[in-house]
Amino acid sequence: MMPFKEMAKLDKIIHEPARLSIMSALDACTMAEFLFLQELTGLTKGNLSSHLSKLERAGFLMIDKQFVRRKIPHTTIRITREGKNAISSYWKQLDQIREITKQWEKKNK
Amino acid sequence: MMPFKEMAKLDKIIHEPARLSIMSALDACTMAEFLFLQELTGLTKGNLSSHLSKLERAGFLMIDKQFVRRKIPHTTIRITREGKNAISSYWKQLDQIREITKQWEKKNK
């Protein structure tokens, strides 16, 4: 079996570093506020916002925007079951590919 | 320590799935012909060609084009020492991030 083709099948939504860090943080936290997530990931507000939208469209998280005293926005992000599955199987897939690569390497020596 | 920011520092040249598979294959083979590499990775010739150029410009591999009986092109690709270092430290870095993520997760439970 040749593992190299499998790498192309890695979920690109998750694979992108900014989103990988968002999803990893959320996988650990389950839920987080926008600004906390920004601190964790070091992303700018703009990038964080657009990556969150993309992850939301993918069904990997839910964005809950509340208004404190009806005024100040306060955004809470929650990972979904689908999101937890996605990142968990991302790592699983990557590990498998690496394992198979090692074996392939041995065999071809 | 917060591992999530570190993900943004992963070498983007290596990180891209097509190139990750090229570099993994070359790391195992040390050298390979264009068509063999195409078979291993499942990439189209066009994509393989342009990814190889990018990896060559990055100094991660060397492209040696020979002409069989002075006519038919025959391209051999060889990973460089720099390329071997790059992919090895890519995996090392990823492992570290994952390890720290796990610890961070525990601490915050």
Place this chain on the structure above:
DNA sequence: CAATTAGGTTTATGATGCAAACAAGTTCAT
């Protein structure tokens, strides 16, 4: 009341990955 801060979103642009088109030569069929 003007300026600045808070908490995000939208826009613009520069880079990127990909497939389709192209190139340069060779072999095969007729």
Place this chain on the structure above:
DNA sequence: ATGAACTTGTTTGCATCATAAACCTAATTG
């Protein structure tokens, strides 16, 4: 021997994407 099809790649064009800058609305501060 001529042209159709195959080899072995490279170049081009398009569509997507990531990012920073600009923007928005409300609140606070001087």
